[in-house]
Amino acid sequence: MKSLYLGGVWICLLSFLFQLAESGTTTLNDDVLGLIVFKAGVQDPHSKLSSWNEDDDHPCNWAGVRCDLKTNRVTELNLDGFALSGKLGRGLFLLQFLETLSLSMNNFSGSLSPDFFRLERLRSLDLSANNLSGAIPDGFFGQCRSIRDISLAKNAILGKIPHDVGSCSTLAALNLSSNQLSGPLPSEIWSLNALRSLDLSYNSLAGEIPGGISKMFNLRTISLRGNRFTGQLPNDTGDCLLLKSLDMGENQLSGDLPESMSKLSTCSYLSLSSNSFSGEVPAWIGAMNGLETLDLSRNRFSGRVPSSLSNLQFLKVLKLSENNFSGSVPDSLAACRSLLDVDLSQNILTGVLPSWVFESGFEQIFLAGNKLSGPIAIPPVTDSTLQVLDLSGNAFSGKFPLEISSLRSLKYLNLSFNTLSGSIPFSVGELKTLEVLDVSWNWLTGKIPLEVGLARSLKELRLEKNSLTGEIPIQIANCSSLAYLDLSHNNLTGPIPETLANLTNLQIVDFSQNKLSGSIPKQLSDLPHLLSFNISHNQLSGDLPAGSFFNKISPSSVTDNPSLCGSIVNISCPAVLPKPIVLNPNSSSPGPSSNTMFSPSNVSHKKIILSISALIAIGAAAVIAAGVITITVLNLRVRANTSNSAAALALSDEYLSHSPATDAHSGKLVMFAGGDPEFSAGAHAVLNKDCELGRGGFGAVYKTVLRDGRSVAIKKLTVSSLVKSQEDFEREVKKLGKVEHPNLVTLEGYYWTPSLQLLIYEFVSGGSLYKLLHECSASNALSWQERFDIVLGIARSLAHLHRHKIIHYNLKASNVLLDGSGEPKVGDYGLAKLLPMLDRYVLSSKIQSALGYTAPEFACRTVKITDKCDVYGFGVLVLEIMTGKRPVEYMEDDVVLLCDMVREALEDGRVEECMDERLCGKFPVEETIPVMKLGLICTSQVPSNRPDMAEVVNILELIRCPRDSQEEELC
Known part of the structure; x- marks a missing residue:
């Protein structure tokens, strides 16, 4: 209590001193006072502010503080990543000489205050990556004076962008990205003619982008990505002649591209991905000769890939995926001398694979999901830099290319979903840097080459849905980084190699739909990261390995292996028994057996075998026989009881009109809505086969009619041996009877006897x-x-x-x-x-x-x-x-x-x-x-x-x- 009291006194004292400082009646250093007041209002879990001492004459040696060397007044406060939390207190507003305030990557909360701009010398304000919330207050930008840089990114700020944003005439950079801003983009924002960088990405801004962007003649970068803007790009977009980066991706923009964009000759980054732009990509795109990245993916562009792209000599990244481009892959792309990454996947391109794909300089080629055909012809190359090649989902045919080994830098190879035939060449083992090999869903035959174990960087190997034969090579265990191994849906035979236990990074294994045999290696239970192991539909035998993963493996992962046993497949494994005892009548060893059972008077001199397994079998047969007799007796009794109950139900209608009172002969009937529940057709209708509607996991359902003419459905439970006691049964059923909803079948009542339970539902006719x-x-x-x-x-x-x-x-x-x-x-x-x-x-x-x-x-x-x-x-x-x-x-x-x-x-x-x-x-x-x-x-x-x-x-x-x-x- 004493510490709480002293803490409260300290806060009150600081508040009093703060007021004195504001009124100018104290001689204390304003910077020291302001920072101490600020410190008192925040939580500092890592003691980052431990050097802040109120007894110091000035704060210039404090963590995160920089001062003017002549005046010792604070000019910069940088507390980025200090893990501070709390509110942004008034103490900061005493730092009248502050030019840079950076509090990013903390946990400050609360709303924004326009008082920041009372700091007349403030040039840079960075409050990004905090937990600030609420709307930007009116007048926030109206007092921004001579500030140059504002970043409020990665907070939870909501509401509209105020119209007074255009008042910050000196603003050079504005970043409001990754918030919850909504509403339209105010046209006043184009009045910021000193602005060089504008980032409003990943908000919920909507409506059309207003015209007037050409007024921002100093603008270098603009990002409106990840909003809900609609309509077309403004016609004057290309009049920002100094623009270097334009990102309008992930919106709902549509229409054609404005021709004015052809004037953006210095623009190096253009992304219009994930919109609804349509029509052909205009030929003037080649006039934007400063482009290094062009991303038009996930739109509705059609027609041919423009040949004018060959003019883009600085182009490094080209993304045109998920459009409707047709025709062949243009050879003109080979003229783009700087091009590294090409993504033309998910279009309707036709023709053959161009040879320039394998030429020196390219690093990533994505052509998946097109209609390319013919063989995959790899020309002789010695200096290939290709790292990623994705040709999946096409109609390539012919042999798996033997020349694949010449692509020495390859890390990712995906040829899946084609019609490649023949065997996998041994040359894949020469791809020392290969991390992913996917040739699934083809027509490959032959054996998996032993040399695959030489590709030791492999992390993912997918050969499923082919017609591969032979055994799984033990050399796969040499691929020590392997995490994903899918050999399913082939014709593989033989055992699962024990050496797979050496692949400690394995997470996903699928050997299903093969003809594998033998037991599952016990060593596999030691794999520490295993998430899935599917061996269903094989010919494996024996029990599963014991271990944390195999103890909880899904039954569907081991199904259809008739000789597998264990609790997962619900088949008992045979016990391991010692060899049978052999008694030799000709043995000279002394003992009672040589003098009695095998005396010389015995006619037979053959070996007599009395095995423990035989004794167990005899004993088991006796137990089974006794069990059969017992079960038969019990069944007769149960049938008698059931018959009596059914007979009582069929012969007497009186139980249906009884009040809810237990009776040994008639049972207990309860209707939740009250009334007279008697059936017009009599109780026998409940058990009448002709009235049966269907059967489910809990029992049969019958239709019958109440005396008032209303039809109901009766569920006769067939899990009587599993049903709880009457008390528990009634409690659960009454709970279900209280749950009413237009989309639930209403439970209207129930009937109970120890041997028969009925649930009465509304009848649904459709x-x-x-x-x-x-x-x-x-x-x-x-x-x-x-x-x-x-x-x-x-x-x-x-x-x-x-x-x-x-x-x-x-x-x-x-x-x-x-x-x-x-x-x-x-x-x-x-x-x-x-x-x-x-x-x-x-x-x-x-x-x-x-x-x-x-x-x-x-x-x-x-x-x-x-x-x-x-x-x-x-x-x-x-x-x-x-x-x-x-x-x-x-x-x-x-x-x-x-x-x-x-x-x-x-x-x-x-x-x-x-x-x-x-x-x-x-x-x-x-x-x-x-x-x-x-x-x-x-x-x-x-x-x-x-x-x-x-x-x-x-x-x-x-x-x-x-x-x-x-x-x-x-x-």
């Missing part, structure tokens, strides 16, 4: 979503609007359940019903809580019966089952609704997971091909792609990466946001 997706003709197929509404309805129902701390556990298309108006209603929610314990293996096998919806954490006992399991199932369901395909499709010789198929299509820009063909192309792409991406995010392997269902609902509502002008503001 059938299941599964039937509509997979059993309906094209004429009755769901429209895009209906599918989106169903997705949104399901999301809302799950969000409602999760708010009430209820996990569905069993989300799938057959558990989503549609009412007469097409509104989705989710059923079977929360029933897993009726089990005595939430055993994930019981859930996986009994309840999660639909393959493909189950979250991966169900396979791991150490991971907590949460509502993120529902999010995973929802994500799969979204993709199922969009594509009309089942979560798992079984092909003739392959198994395709819907998530993987959509993810690959999304990466290749083929999402539209995934949509249900019954839609006949009638869907809005601007809604389709975000919904697909949302589905994939929900199916993330890591639960924490999946959004909450409440967030999912918000995202879907934003995607559905009306686009007409009258409703735009509401969005």
